[in-house]
Amino acid sequence: MAETVESKKEEADYKRLHSFPLIRHTDMPEEMRVETMELCVTAFTVLDKYLSSAAKMIKESMDKKFGSSWHVVIGEGFGFEVTHEVKNLLYMFFGGSLAVCVWKCS
Numbered sequence: 270m271a272e273t274v275e276s277k278k279e280e281a282d283y284k285r286l287h288s289f290p291l292i293r294h295t296d297m298p299e300e301m302r303v304e305t306m307e308l309c310v311t312a313f314t315v316l317d318k319y320l321s322s323a324a325k326m327i328k329e330s331m332d333k334k335f336g337s338s339w340h341v342v343i344g345e346g347f348g349f350e351v352t353h354e355v356k357n358l359l360y361m362f363f364g365g366s367l368a369v370c371v372w373k374c375s
Contacts, residue, residue, distance in 0.1 A: 291362040298356060301335065305359050309369050320344065327371060335373070342370045 290306050297305065308330055312323040324341040331339035335357075342349065345366045351358075357373035 289363075292359065293362060293368075294358070294360045296356050296358050301356075302359060304334065305331065305371055306361065309359075309361065309371070310363060313363050313367065313369075324369075327369070331371065331373075338375060339371065339373050344368065 290310055292302070292306065295302050308327055312326045316323040316326065320343045324343045327343075328339050328341045331341070340351075345368065347368065349370055351370070351372050351374070353372040353374050359371045360368070362368050
């Protein structure tokens, strides 16, 4: 019992330390990158427990702002290889081990 309380406290401390977005790779223009990053952070904070709903929210917002064919993957411990339009890829971490990949393809 003490171990689970201790591990939950450590996890909460870890998430608090890593509560800022960390962009791992992007080729987006500055304005698009900032808007996408803010949208992802908002989706994570509002829909913390429902990652599929957060992904859907990000995708629909990106489709409205920057045209259709956007794709979003959110999770922990995944790898990817995608074909995307140039200047339309963002891969970032948030909250420690949570990652999001946003890209557009035609």
